[in-house]
Amino acid sequence: MQTTLQKSSAGFNDLNPGHHPWRQRLDALLNAGVSAGADLVEVFLERTDHLGVLAEQDKITSVGPSFGMGAGIRVFRSGRDGFVSTNDLSDQGLEEALHQALAMLQLNASTLASPSSFDGLGPLRDYGSSKNTWLDSTPDLVTITQRLLEGTHCLQKRGQHLDVRRGSFARDWQEVLVAASDGTFARDIRLHQSSGLSVLAADGEHRSSIARRYGSSDRPDDLCHWNVDASAQEVCDSAAKMLRADYVDGGQMPVVLANRFGGVIFHEACGHLLETTQVERGSTPFADSIGESIAHSAVTAIDEGVSGGAFGSISMDDEGMEPQRTVLIENGILQCFLSDRAGEMRTGHARTGSGRRQSHGFAAASRMRNTYIDAGPHSIDDLISSVDHGLYCKSMGAGSVGATGQFNFSVEEGYLIKNGQLGQPVKGATLIGDAKEVMPRISMCADDLELAAGYCGSVSGSVFVTVGQPHVKVDSITVGGR
Amino acid sequence: MTNAPLNVRSLQDQLQSLARREGISKWDLGASRSSSASVQVDRGEAKQLKAAQRSSITVRVWNQQGLVGITSTSDLSDSGLEKALMGAHQASEFGNPDDVPGFSPLATAPQPDLHRPVQEAQGIQRLLEQLLDAERQLLGRHPAIGTLPYNAMNEGSSERIYLNSEGALRQAQRTQASIFLMARAEESGRKPRSGGAVRLALGSRDLDLSGCIDEAAERTISHLNYQPIDTGRYLVCFTPEAFLDLIGSFSSMLNARAVLDGVSLSKPESIGDQLAVPFFNLTDNGLHPAHVGAMPFDGEGTPTRALPLIREGRLENFLHSEATARHFGVNPTGHAGMGAKVSVGPDWFEVSRTPSMNTGADHLDHATSVDTFVLIESLSALHAGVKASQGAFSLPFDGWLVQGGERISVEAATVAGDIRELLRSIVHLEPESVITHEGVSPYVWVDGLAITGEA
Numbered sequence: 001m002q003t004t005l006q007k008s009s010a011g012f013n014d015l016n017p018g019h020h021p022w023r024q025r026l027d028a029l030l031n032a033g034v035s036a037g038a039d040l041v042e043v044f045l046e047r048t049d050h051l052g053v054l055a056e057q058d059k060i061t062s063v064g065p066s067f068g069m070g071a072g073i074r075v076f077r078s079g080r081d082g083f084v085s086t087n088d089l090s091d092q093g094l095e096e097a098l099h100q101a102l103a104m105l106q107l108n109a110s111t112l113a114s115p116s117s118f119d120g121l122g123p124l125r126d127y128g129s130s131k132n133t134w135l136d137s138t139p140d141l142v143t144i145t146q147r148l149l150e151g152t153h154c155l156q157k158r159g160q161h162l163d164v165r166r167g168s169f170a171r172d173w174q175e176v177l178v179a180a181s182d183g184t185f186a187r188d189i190r191l192h193q194s195s196g197l198s199v200l201a202a203d204g205e206h207r208s209s210i211a212r213r214y215g216s217s218d219r220p221d222d223l224c225h226w227n228v229d230a231s232a233q234e235v236c237d238s239a240a241k242m243l244r245a246d247y248v249d250g251g252q253m254p255v256v257l258a259n260r261f262g263g264v265i266f267h268e269a270c271g272h273l274l275e276t277t278q279v280e281r282g283s284t285p286f287a288d289s290i291g292e293s294i295a296h297s298a299v300t301a302i303d304e305g306v307s308g309g310a311f312g313s314i315s316m317d318d319e320g321m322e323p324q325r326t327v328l329i330e331n332g333i334l335q336c337f338l339s340d341r342a343g344e345m346r347t348g349h350a351r352t353g354s355g356r357r358q359s360h361g362f363a364a365a366s367r368m369r370n371t372y373i374d375a376g377p378h379s380i381d382d383l384i385s386s387v388d389h390g391l392y393c394k395s396m397g398a399g400s401v402g403a404t405g406q407f408n409f410s411v412e413e414g415y416l417i418k419n420g421q422l423g424q425p426v427k428g429a430t431l432i433g434d435a436k437e438v439m440p441r442i443s444m445c446a447d448d449l450e451l452a453a454g455y456c457g458s459v460s461g462s463v464f465v466t467v468g469q470p471h472v473k474v475d476s477i478t479v480g481g482r
Numbered sequence: 483m484t485n486a487p488l489n490v491r492s493l494q495d496q497l498q499s500l501a502r503r504e505g506i507s508k509w510d511l512g513a514s515r516s517s518s519a520s521v522q523v524d525r526g527e528a529k530q531l532k533a534a535q536r537s538s539i540t541v542r543v544w545n546q547q548g549l550v551g552i553t554s555t556s557d558l559s560d561s562g563l564e565k566a567l568m569g570a571h572q573a574s575e576f577g578n579p580d581d582v583p584g585f586s587p588l589a590t591a592p593q594p595d596l597h598r599p600v601q602e603a604q605g606i607q608r609l610l611e612q613l614l615d616a617e618r619q620l621l622g623r624h625p626a627i628g629t630l631p632y633n634a635m636n637e638g639s640s641e642r643i644y645l646n647s648e649g650a651l652r653q654a655q656r657t658q659a660s661i662f663l664m665a666r667a668e669e670s671g672r673k674p675r676s677g678g679a680v681r682l683a684l685g686s687r688d689l690d691l692s693g694c695i696d697e698a699a700e701r702t703i704s705h706l707n708y709q710p711i712d713t714g715r716y717l718v719c720f721t722p723e724a725f726l727d728l729i730g731s732f733s734s735m736l737n738a739r740a741v742l743d744g745v746s747l748s749k750p751e752s753i754g755d756q757l758a759v760p761f762f763n764l765t766d767n768g769l770h771p772a773h774v775g776a777m778p779f780d781g782e783g784t785p786t787r788a789l790p791l792i793r794e795g796r797l798e799n800f801l802h803s804e805a806t807a808r809h810f811g812v813n814p815t816g817h818a819g820m821g822a823k824v825s826v827g828p829d830w831f832e833v834s835r836t837p838s839m840n841t842g843a844d845h846l847d848h849a850t851s852v853d854t855f856v857l858i859e860s861l862s863a864l865h866a867g868v869k870a871s872q873g874a875f876s877l878p879f880d881g882w883l884v885q886g887g888e889r890i891s892v893e894a895a896t897v898a899g900d901i902r903e904l905l906r907s908i909v910h911l912e913p914e915s916v917i918t919h920e921g922v923s924p925y926v927w928v929d930g931l932a933i934t935g936e937a
Contacts, residue, residue, distance in 0.1 A: 053576075054823070056743065062823040063576045065569050068538070068556035082531045087538075087556045097535075104531035104606055141576060164744045164871075200745055200871050207872040209745075247874070250713050250896065250934025280524065281631035283666060285674075361534055398866035403631045403666050404674040406894060408878045410866040430867050430876040430896050434673070480867075480876050480896025482932040 015045055015177040015187065016132075017124055025091065026179040027121055033075055033098055034118040034181045036107045040076040041098070042180040042341070044318060045069075045089065046360040048173065049135060055148035055167040058156075063141065070360035075101040079346055083363040121185040127315035128175065128189035135173045137220035138193070144169050147223055151197050154232030159239060164200035169193070169223065172464075178320035186320035192217050192311065192464050194453060197231050201239040208242035208427070210235050210395075210412065215311040215453030217464065222309075238395060238413050241425045248414060248426035250481035254390035255431065255474050256383045256417065260452040261396045263467035265474070266301055266373050267456070268399040268407040269435045270294075274303075274328050274336075275354075275366040276343025277459055283403050285436050286334055294334045295439035298376055301329040303338055305353060305369035311453035312369040312466040319355035319364050326352045328371075332440075340366040358461025365460040372468030376445025383444050383473045385420035391429060391479055392417050408432045430480035438477060446471035487641060488515050488537070488558075490653055494645050496560065497541070500567050501647065508544035509567070510585065510646035512781055512820045513537070513558075518638025519606045523613050525621075525629060531606055539563065540820050542583075543570040549577025552822045573822065583824050586804040586814050589650035589783030594769055596776050596786075600639065601657045601685025609635045609686060616663060616695055623699035626667035626706055632678065635661045637686040644783040652779045659686035660919075663698040667706055675708065675891070677701030677880075682774040682919045701859065704882070708891035711883050711935035717855040717909075718897065718931045719848045722916040722923035724858045726831055728875070729764070730920070731868040732901045736766075736791050736799075738806035739826040745871045747902065748797065750810070755797050758905035761839040764792040766801060768816065768829035772917045776830070781820035786829065789815050794836050795905075801826050833923035835911040843910035848925045850887070856933060857882045857889070858897060873900045895935040904928055 017023050026043055033041030047069045054062040071094060072085045082104030084097040102108055139147070151167035159165070174190045198211035212235050216222045257265055278284035286294055295301070305314045305323025314323050319341050327335050339347070340355030343366045355364035384392065392415040399409025411429035415422045451468035493513065501509050515537040522529045540554040541563075551574025553566045613635040621627055637659040644652040664678030679697035683689045720728065732747070735757075740746035748755075758764075768776055768786040779785055782804050790798050802810065803818035803826050819825040835841070848857055858881040867877040876898040882889040910927035 059578055059580060060576055061578045061581065062821065063573045064552060064554070064822065065573055066554035067565070067569075070556060080528050080531075082533075084532070085534045085536070087536060087558070100533050104533070106607075141573075145576060209869060209871045247898070250898070250932065252936065278631075280529075282525075282629040283631035361536065363530065363532070398863075400863050400866065402862060403664055403676040403678075406862075406878070408863045408866065408896075410863070410876065428869075428874050428876050428898060430863070430878065430898070432878050432894055432896060434894070478894065478896070478934060478936050480878070480898060480934040482876075482898045 015047055015175050017177070017187065022177060023121055029094055029098055030179060030181045031118050032109050033102060036102050036109045038075045038077055038102065038107060040181050042074045042178070042319065044072040044360055045177040047175045048359070051171045053144050053148060053169045055145070055152050057165055058149060058152055060145045060148065071097065072360040072363065073097045073101050074363050075105055076345065077105045077107065080105060081342060081363070085361045118181045119183065121179055122183035123185070125186040128187045131189035134189060134191045134220050138171055138191070139221070139223050144223065147226065147228065151228045151232060154229045155197060155199055155236060158232045159199060159201065159236035161201045161203045161243060162199050163202045166198045167196070169195045176318065178318065180320065184320040186316050188315050190217065190314070191220060193222050195223060195226055197235045199235055199239050201243045203243060206244050208239050210239040210242065213453065215464070216309045217311055217313050219309050242413055242427050245425035245427045247428040248391065248479060248481035250479055252476050253479055254387045255477055255479065256387060256390065256392045257396070257469070257472050257474065258394045259448050259468070259470050260450045261454070261467060262393060262472065263372050263452065263469040264396050264399050264409050266469060267368065267371055267467045268401045268409055269433065269438050270301070271303070271368050271371050272401045272458065273405055273435055274338055275368070276337050276339040276347045276349050277365045279337060279347045279349070280343065285405055289334045292334055293332045295329050295332040296442050297332040298445050299329055299332055299439065299442050300327070300374040301372070302327055302374060303368050303371040307370050307451070310370045310451055310466045311464045314369065317353045317355045318357045321351055321353040321355065323353035323369060338366045338368065340364050356460060356463045358463055362460040365458070367458060367460060367463055368456060368465050370451060370466035370468070372449065372451060373445060373470065373472060375447050375449040375470045378444050378446045380446050380448065380471045383446055383471055384417060384422060386444065386473065387417045388419060390417045392422055405434045405436065406432065407435065428481055432478050432480060438474060441475040441477070442472050443475050444473040488513055488643055490643055490645065490651060494651065496563055497567065500564055504567065504571060506543050506571060508647050510542050510644070511539060513539040513643040514640065516638060516640035518636060519603070519609065520634055520636035521606060521610045521613050522634050523617050526614065526618065528610055531610065533606065539566060541566045541570045542820065543567065543574050545571060545574040548582060549574045549579060550582055550822050551575070551577055577822060581805060581823065583803070583805045584808070585646055585648060585650065586782040586784040588785055588814060589644070589646060591785055593652065593778040593785040594787070596769065596778050598656055598684060598776060600655055601687065603637050604686045609637060612691060616661065616691055619695050620663055620665055620699055624667060624703050626669045627665045627702060628668060629666050630663055631666050632664040633662060635686070642777060644779060644781070646783070650783050652783050654778050656777065657684055658774055659683050659689055661689050661691060661694050663694055665698050665702040667702050669706060675702065675705040677705055680919050684774055704889065705880065705891040708893045710893045710937035711895050711933060712937045713934045715930045716933050717853060718928050719855055719857045720926045720928070721857070721859050722925060723918050723920065724861050725833065725923050725926040726918060726921040727861050727864060729831060729833070730828065731864045732870050733828045734870045736801055736828070737826050738800035738802045738810060741800060742806060742809060747873050752797055756795050757792055757797050758795040759908045760795040761836045761841050761911060762792060762795050762905065762908055763834045763836055765790050765832045766817070766828050766830065767832045770830050770832060770922065772922070773830040780816045780818045782814065782818045782824065784814045784816045784818060786816045801828060831921040833926070834915060835913065835924065841910045843927065846910045846927050847912060852887050854885045856892070857884055873902050875899060875901065893936055895933055898932045898934070
């Protein structure tokens, strides 16, 4: 039996300018765009290799490889932009895409609207040079399937009343080459891997479904270090506690949100509103609040792309800029927005290495990377004991934010707090609110900051992110329940 | 552009030749190609203009042991196709021997004529003019409407192909256009409010622009006067869009794949069970004339058809792929994707009232009723607040508290319940069915749903 799937890190479609005359081709393309009158032209080239594997009960039920390539060409003029994406990387395909993007802005290459101000691409910044072997260093299918089956076996061993046991793995490899008429010329290779376990427990009319996902970037052998048994134990513990849990009674109450994925509250409630995309749309209440208090003084919040191995870390953003550690809020005071190239052009907020996109099919936009509330001075007990009647959210589900800043997220595992003590488990809670009201109510932060991997869907598609926080206390929030 | 129509015969010949060389006797292929243009505007200016050409293929291969492997790619070059075939062959070594999909027995059956004439594109500059005009009109409807943070107008064409080594060959083309307007309004000292509307059509010339503007304006303005709502249990009326969103989120209870996987509320023996009140009917009708995105066949080449799922409250059919249909001893229903493990999903839901049956609550009408009730206009965060395998939901919503015929917008609230209880607690389906962009449904009345507000 063959044990490895063909991987596509090298060959005819290589994006490495050392192997293929990309510099000459892109120089010509960018020159044509600028000569036609564009203020700026950017080309994003991409190759991808994806593998998804699913184990159910004690069998591998799906192996889904895919690979692809494409280009996104963006032309700016007077603050407007035209964007065209294509799967065709031939000279003809790229030229036609450029002409289409120019035509959107009523420019065309034959008019030579302005003399070329393009001085050629700068030296290649190759962040991928040390990563060329990463794809080949990832585990082969035999190893992947063994690890997943080990996972579903551990679930069987650790759990009770489990109707469904699943293990899943996803590997996303991406090679990108970014070239722009401001001289930007940069290449990178990204590797994201995630593995997860999920169960559906059932006993009579009682049901609980629990899932956990673990993700990393830039660590080819990460799957080999996954503590499958500990993950299975965590999932089974949670499923057992929630199986017979009552539905929570809704109302206004204080909540304590656990660390790691509890950070989704900041991500949804505030993080999106600090992207210049939202400033451009006029949909953030914080557009004119730099230097002002927008949160409780206990809150310092950071977005960065530099934590080693974190799911949202990047060597360069999708516009070729190195990421930064961006302090968004310091002691409650708004310091900075997350900005991309278009955001800087249209709002004046300086780029922060936050221009991100799912693929060549999307224009980059200002997006979060690893986003978290910083650790505070308190213990978890300090937070719990300060609540007379409220909710402890140990595990969070997904969330979202709307056009007016109204956010929501679901609670996967919750416990009542009564007289400063944790009480019975409850399920079915959804937390809602808006950032302007909730951020000043995050009044206590514990000292146990941890991060968790996630996916964020927004204007430029789904990107890999990290959320995080220590345990935090929100003085009052609407808890939707029955 | 190089995104020319897919050459089916060439793909077929190429794959046949490659498969023969590799000793692969059974394979199938799904391919798609699309081309689209879209515009967004911001306060009188073009914000972004976009165009995309996309193509992709998915190849499935059955190896000598009869196991299935799959690979997908956007690389339609000769080398891309060869690599996809080889990748699928290698992946087949890990195929599941207990659940091997086969060719649909209906992959060569006659397919329906959908009567969806392909429409000519207007071009991106015309889209831009129309969207700028729509924005101007909507901004002018009320002084509190300051921006349209989410707006887009789009037109495009797409093509889909299915072919297999036993000679099945399906090909379909369609065009589609859409406009989406979401307005944000804010009055001094009050919270910002929003409302939106969407319209679909086969071509951008046919889009109901004025209807979309009117609806977005009306919805936005109607939420300016808002109040918190008391937490409690209420008589609730769902708009057709909201109810279709909710029932769609629980479609796993109608999905044979989910049933076999054990993640559905239904069991294989649930056919015939009374799921809902007797005057409730649900059909998946991918052939409905208003279904702009209709395709005549699914990912396995099975023809699209109307399938009654719940009739007079009883579960009548599941949605099927070839593999699940074989397991249940029925025909596939035209709801399959393509995969080593084939996904199954709904197409276009049509909710209706049993014609001869009175609900006993004909006095309930969302426009005229003087009862106290909550009218739920739209549900949010379905991806987060629906636990499909448990039947539970807890969802933020936009809507109004209606008392004595007067509507007051609800400031911020959630609605929660259990879908099984909800289907059994429907007290009324209004007589008029409303065609929406995602299906057909009347206004649906349910008693005793839990609502949590900020009061």
